[in-house]
Amino acid sequence: MTTTTGGAETAPSTIAKRRGPRILGKHPxxxxxxxxxxxxxxVVFAYPLVYAVYIAFHDYFFTAPGAVVDRPFVGLANFVDAFTDPDVIRSFGNVGIFLIINVPLTVVLSIVLASGLNKVTHLKAFYRVAYYIPYxxxxxxxxxxxxFLFNGSGLVNQILGPLAPSPSWLINSHWAMPSIALFVTWKQMGFYILLYLAALQNVPNELYEAASTDGAGAIRKFFSVTVPGVRPATVLVLxxxxxxxxxxxxxxxxxxxxxxxxxxxxxPVLLMYQKGIEQGHPDEASAIGVVLVVLVLVIALLQNRFAGGKD
Amino acid sequence: MSKFQATLRSAVLALGALVFLFPFYYMIIGSLQTKQDASLGGAFPHPSNITGANYSAINDRINLFSGLLNSGIFTAGVLVCTLIFGVLVGYSLAVLQWRGRGVTFALALLVQVVPFQLLIIPLYVLITRTYGLGDNYLGMILPFAINSTAVIIFRQYFLQLPKELFEAARIDGANEFVLLWRIALPLVRPALVTAALLTFIGPWNEFLWPFLITKQASMQPLAVSLANYISNVAATASNPFGATLAGAVVLAAPVVVLFIVFQRYFISTDVGSSVKG
Structure with missing residues (x-):
């Protein structure tokens, strides 16, 4: 009884769907x-993205709402204005320093901590919370x-004593950028540990057992099984x-x-804020933004090429 | 596994935990000290040096209540939009078949790697100048309204539900709203918690965007008013160290408490899958 009604109901409905407009798919x-x-x-991504590029290539300035003004196309003039400013060049160099310190440190430390955390049985919840809280x-x-930890008379310098840099970390032109890189590494690490923990669940245990029977030690296993096993996660972390x-x-x-x-x-983003919003040159700020994004894309493609493998 | 290796592992993990947690301990201790003591002993203060005065000092300068309220409205707006519209997209990406599904999924992934900072100039122009939403909650919420990571998490969870479940319910005549609300949603509760936590920290911690569009102090979320205090006012306070850290504790506490309460629902693989797609 139930089977016949079930069959009788489904048959017409599929026919109706076949007859109906398929342009939008089975479930419009x-x-x-x-x-x-x-x-x-x-509204929030696509249009502003196009608008950012438009602003970068035009003589753009803030106006009262509704005012119609002429904003001529100026080609690369905004880019020239922005990148003849030594501050802008310097800010890109600073990000370079930042990335050289932050990225390798992040990858190495988070992979080591995640694989340690993956094997531990006691206090696992505690460690997870502890590592994730800064993020x-x-x-x-x-x-x-x-x-306060890193100021002149702060705790870090008290502990370091005569080894403390002078002037102190954040007001020392050599140490300011590395200090920021360290801070961000510390703050974001929990997220990357979490990514690696998820990736480690996908490394089959048999690989470790096989490596053990072949006589591999812990360090060898780490480099021959763990590191290649979590490569997709590494690409993502990069x-x-x-x-x-x-x-x-x-x-x-x-x-x-x-x-x-x-x-x-x-x-660069700090300069975008200062130039674009404080000083009222949104066109130059957008030019900086466009170059920044293009550079990030190039770096990401290179990383994918060299670290991505077949993934 | 040798005993030496196990000990070494525990030592490394414990050292990591110390490095991650100590600044938080120092934040709380510092917020309770009458006088700043930067020496090593200051990390273990004498009871006579403990006070709540820093909290009232910071409250006199930046009205903690209105800061918390603004942060709360900003965050709640984003949470509500993400939980309603994000669930709808996640469901239609996982369960329904329609034209444009692939493109929508690709967009949700792509949006996560677009550097938000490139968009600040056009968004600032559009929201404050064109739409006139400066110093307005809507303007604050709009760029964050639907969290794409949450969308991907919802999709991932709905995908794991058995197909037969939906087919059976459709045969019984349930429409898609009933299906989603009565059958699918109750089964993905862990995804709701994970996505809600992830979504919460975005607007609660966000500094740059509300900083750009709020000029009135009465509209500023706590992160913005505390940052203004740090960069402008702290120098003139009697115990800037204590007052700033008291503000930091108030800003950090809600997130930390929420995470500790809900952390057993928070599964690392969710976050992993969300970014891998």
């Missing part, structure tokens, strides 16, 4: 469900502590940490008081 409702998100992506906490809140580094703003703004000393820790 999917498009309706996704419409708010698609509008959101269009969860607002930069503004932890910056406050680091300011990408995310590079993008994070390129987006640096809060740390130089607060830790080194606006990119000090003397521009030794300015970042």
């Amino acid at each position: 409702l999917g498009l309706l469900f996704s419409a708010p998100y698609l509008v959101f992506v269009l 969860l906490t607002a930069s503004v809140a932890v910056v406050a502590v680091w300011l 990408l995310v940490s590079t993008v994070t580094g390129a987006n640096l703003f809060t740390e130089p703004y607060l830790l080194t008081n606006g990119g000090g000393p003397n521009g030794a820790s300015t970042s």
